Amino acid sequence: MASLAAARYGKDNVRVYKVHRDPATKVQTVTEMTVCCLLEGDVETSYTKADNSPVVATDTVKNTIYILAKQNPVNPPELFGAILAAHFPNKYSHIHAAHVSITVHRWTRMNVDGKPHPHSFLRDGAETRNVDVTFRRNEGFTITSKLAGLLVLKSTGSAFHGFHRDEFTTLKETWDRILSTEVDAAWTWKRYQTIGQVQSDANNFERAFDAARNTTLKIFAEDNSASVQATMYKMCEKILADVPGVEAVEYALPNKHYFEIDLSWHKGLKNTGKDAEVYAPQSGPNGLIKCRVVRKPASKL
Numbered sequence: 001m002a003s004l005a006a007a008r009y010g011k012d013n014v015r016v017y018k019v020h021r022d023p024a025t026k027v028q029t030v031t032e033m034t035v036c037c038l039l040e041g042d043v044e045t046s047y048t049k050a051d052n053s054p055v056v057a058t059d060t061v062k063n064t065i066y067i068l069a070k071q072n073p074v075n076p077p078e079l080f081g082a083i084l085a086a087h088f089p090n091k092y093s094h095i096h097a098a099h100v101s102i103t104v105h106r107w108t109r110m111n112v113d114g115k116p117h118p119h120s121f122l123r124d125g126a127e128t129r130n131v132d133v134t135f136r137r138n139e140g141f142t143i144t145s146k147l148a149g150l151l152v153l154k155s156t157g158s159a160f161h162g163f164h165r166d167e168f169t170t171l172k173e174t175w176d177r178i179l180s181t182e183v184d185a186a187w188t189w190k191r192y193q194t195i196g197q198v199q200s201d202a203n204n205f206e207r208a209f210d211a212a213r214n215t216t217l218k219i220f221a222e223d224n225s226a227s228v229q230a231t232m233y234k235m236c237e238k239i240l241a242d243v244p245g246v247e248a249v250e251y252a253l254p255n256k257h258y259f260e261i262d263l264s265w266h267k268g269l270k271n272t273g274k275d276a277e278v279y280a281p282q283s284g285p286n287g288l289i290k291c292r293v294v295r296k297p298a299s300k301l
C-alpha cells in the first residue's frame with residue numbers, strides 16, 4: 001500500500017519585470033525577478049484519484065503572480081513574497097500553505113557623463129537578492145532573505161595552517177594564499193503573524209540586505225583569515241549583532257582554489273612561495289564550507 005507523504009505544486013521560473021515611473025522627476029526604476037510559487041493543501045486526490053477538482057491550476061498561479069505584481073509594490077521582495085504567499089490560503093479554503101521563492105536580478109542605474117541616467121541600467125554581476133517566504137494558515141510567515149552569487153577574491157591576507165594531519169594528508173600549510181569564494185548568505189527573520197507586521201519591517205529588510213552585503217565584503221577584505229570557517233563565523237556574528245529581527249544566519253562558501261605552478265623546469269624560473277605570481281585557477285574540485293549561527297539563549301541567571 002502506498003500513501004502520499006508530501007505534495008506541493010505550482011509555477012516555477014515565472015519571470016516578471018515591473019517599472020515605476022515617477023511623474024514628477026521622470027525617473028524610472030525597474031525590478032526584474034524570477035518567482036517560484038508552490039501550494040500545499042487538500043489536493044491529495046489529484047495525485048491518488050486523478051481528481052483535478054481541487055487543483056488551482058499552475059497557470060492560475062502564474063496569472064496571480066502578474067496581477068499581484070501589478071496591484072502591489074514588488075519591493076522589498078520580502079513584502080511582495082508575503083503578499084503573494086498569503087493570497088492563496090486566504091482565497092482558497094482548501095489551500096493551507098504557500099511557498100514563494102523570489103530571485104531579484106541586478107539592474108543597476110547607469111552613470112552617463114557622471115550623472116545617474118533616468119531610465120538606463122546595467123547588469124553589473126550575476127549576484128542576486130533572494131527571498132523564501134512560507135505562509136501557513138494559523139502559523140503566519142517564515143521569511144528568509146538571501147544574497148547569492150557574489151564572487152569575491154583577495155590576493156593575500158588569508159592563511160590555512162595547523163590543520164589535522166595524517167597518512168591521507170598532502171596539503172601544505174600556508175601563511176599566505178589567495179582566497180576566493182562565491183558568497184551565498186541567508187538570514188531568517190523572527191516569525192510574522194500578519195502582513196501588517198511584514199509591511200512595518202519593510203525598511204528593515206532593505207537595511208538588513210545592505211548591512212549583510214557590506215559586512216560580508218568588509219570582513220572578507222579586512223579579516224586576516226585563518227580559514228574560511230573562522231572568517232564566515234565572524235560575518236554571521238556581525239549580522240546577528242546588527243539586525244535585531246534576525247534569528248539565524250547561514251553562509252555557504254565554496255573555496256575556489258588557485259594553485260601555484262612550479263615553473264623551475266624552465267630555466268630555473270622562480271614561481272612558488274614568495275615568488276609565486278602566475279597561478280592556475282581551478283574549476284573543481286572546490287572546498288564547500290557551510291554554517292548556521294543562531295543567538296545564544298539568554299542565560300537563566
Ligand SMILES: O=c1[nH]c(=O)c2[nH]c(=O)[nH]c2[nH]1
Nearest residue numbers: 160171226227228229255287
Ligand atoms: O579555509 C579552509 N578551510 C578548510 O577546511 C580547508 N581544507 C582545505 O584543504 N583547505 C581549506 N581551507
